Amino acid sequence: EAQVTQNPRYLITVTGKKLTVTCSQNMNHEYMSWYRQDPGLGLRQIYYSMNVEVTDKGDVPEGYKVSRKEKRNFPLILESPSPNQTSLYFCASKLGGMSYEQYFGPGTRLTVT
């Protein structure tokens, strides 16, 4: 089944403790992206990647890191999480070029205390 998977789905952590949220897709998509969703603000793009070893900042990259060493994986790293990073995070992927339909993962709900 074609899908985008994220792990973990739920995470409660403390301020300053490094964490990684994994994202993997099995559709051989070139493009992958991370978003955070906060009430009233919709989804805001954190980082995106057009292909392996190519990443770019979105609207809200501060406090986050990403890497794209393999086509299928695009982990989101919070080196020193803070409470304002409490949010619902979505990973998404799509074919590159002019293709438009993004496939979203199920979301990861992160709480930083």
Add this chain to the structure above:
Amino acid sequence: AQKITQTQPGMFVQEKEAVTLDCTYDTSDPSYGLFWYKQPSSGEMIFLIYQGSYDQQNATEGRYSLNFQKARKSANLVISASQLGDSAMYFCAMRNAGNMLTFGGGTRLMVKP
């Protein structure tokens, strides 16, 4: 910078009636794409419909149609014959030539039986 505005935080519609969800956008890019996504209470993001900035005709997908008025920079979603399962959050989004995707704040649609 690009911006998406959804002015209706919440809307009610009677089952079987049509409803229009508003979306206006602002961009200086001549080439862009407009999307609508549905987010039911379960949380996943479901792609509904896409309109390219150079498309001559309004996009349609089943009961969904996109009323694209380029001069007014609006991309309203029309849902015909509303069903109870249409109750959800709806997000308008825009992709620019650089592949960044910007979302509006969303509209919560509630379908009344």
